[in-house]
Amino acid sequence: MGSSYTATCYAVEQAKGIDARTRRSLIKVKPKAIKQSLVSPYKRGTWYGDVWLVTDRDDGMLLEGGRSDLMVLQVEEHPSSGYLWRFGDLTEAGLTVTADDRASRAGKEHIGGVVMRRVMAEPGAGEGARGRVQFRETRPWQPEAEPLSSLELDIDLSGPVRTGLLPAQRETLLSVA
Structure with a gap:
């Protein structure tokens, strides 16, 4: 949106979306700390x-985001029933999986049942990532069967545009030529 986290907090307060007390408590939390909590225990080289x-x-x-962004997919998975999420489309869109883990829901230790699957992916070195990705929770031995769950995203992690036309403008002009 082109504004800092702090400026956004003040703007939301001014628009009567939050009160002054809420704004003060939000400003105490730093964006870097929010990012770190989302990817913990993994560490990144930079938090920009x-x-x-x-x-x-x-x-x-x-x-839509930038080349240095990180995507964290967090979905319920049903491995005790044989259903596993397939994330192969990530590489086709130009993303590299940097972490893939599972945890019991709500931190409860038990065998079987639903788990939370968390996959982290980021664009390849400086290139960005673009494409439509589809994730399916299927049984590996029944890949063509109806998925238990699915998720589709259009991803454009190629920003910011350095100079010149926006990618959509460039594509439109090239298609006319």
């Missing part, structure tokens, strides 16, 4: 890029 938390509620979303 954004961290995008993607869940099943984001189905159909357009994710």
Whole structure:
């Protein structure tokens, strides 16, 4: 949006979206700390890029960001029933998986049942990532069967545009030529 975290907090207060007390408590939390909590226990070399938390509620979303951003996919998985998430489209869109783990829901230790799957991916070295990705929770031995769950995203992690036309403008002009 082109404004800092602090400036956004003040703007939301001015628009009557939050009160002064809420604004003060929000400003105490630093953006870097939020990013670190989303990817913990993993460490990044730099925290300039954004961290995008993607869940099943984001189905159909357009994710626009920068080349230094990190995407964290967090979805429920049903491995005790044989259902596993497939994330192969990430590499086709230019993303590299940097972490992939599972944890019991709500921190409860038990065998079987639903787990939270968390996959972290970031664009390849300075190139960015673009494309439509589809994730499916299927049984590996029934890849063509109807998935238990699915999630589709349009990803454009190629920003910011350095100079010249925006990618959509460039594509439109090239298609006419």
